[in-house]
Amino acid sequence: MKEIDKDNLPKHLAIIMDGNGRWAKKQGMLRAFGHENGTKSVKVTVENCAKLGIEFLTLYAFSTENWNRPKMEVETLMKLLIGALKKELKTLQDNNIRLNAIGNIDSLPNSVKKELQEVILKTENNTRMTLTLALSYGARDEIINAVKNISEKVKNNIISTDAIDESIINQHLYTHNMPDVDLVIRTSGEHRISNFLLWQIAYAEFYFTEVLWPDFNEEELNKALISYQKRERRFGKTSEQIR
Secondary structure, three states: OOOOOOOOOOOEEEEEOOOHHHHHHHOOOOHHHHHHHHHHHHHHHHHHHHHHOOOEEEEEEEEHHHHHOOHHHHHHHHHHHHHHHHHHHHHHHHOOEEEEEEOOHHHOOHHHHHHHHHHHHHOOOOOOEEEEEEEEEOHHHHHHHHHHHHHHHHHOOOOOHHHOOHHHHHHOOOOOOOOOOOEEEEOOOOOOOOOOOOOOOOOOEEEEOOOOHHHOOHHHHHHHHHHHHOOOOOOOOOHHHHO
16 A cells, blocks of 8 residues: 655644444444444544644544434433543543533533533543544534524624634634544445535535444554545645645
């Protein structure tokens, strides 16, 4: 396999981790078994991204729509999340990784919020990479919240309507302290965005793979990054202008 050019990495990589349920079904197991094995792929991916020098990694861990799944599956996902946060705090510290979370965090169970806030606090001074978990996250909700907050400020004469631009909108998103996404990876063969970072991926590159998330490993990550590095990112300009 071609070597990865460490001078041409996405600054912000976002991953839609899909296929845990189908992976478990193929093994003749319950969906929970797939989610458990999916946490291993999270660990491998996080460690490899940090090792390569990717500065921001955002993982779509639980969407606003996921609350509609069977109650037992949702409870299993929440238990796995608590377990992973407790177990991986040392990994985050050892790798100098800061944990962040975006989404409607208040809607999460108190036990999850408590563990999440604890790990975020303990890793807040880490500088090598920012790992963001999108939890109870929906991009449309995020944009609606931004519009409401900006509208309130316009009403109170804090912002004028003429001042509203991309920068103002960015400041009111969950991701206000992050750069736009450079590369989106989605596993499991689905070619959808699924309400993920709709504003932030305006100029992102996309990489879709048939691999189910529990089978996503270092080699699969490298394939995605090499594909990204072969592309010409023009941001509306011509090839000639870029060269």
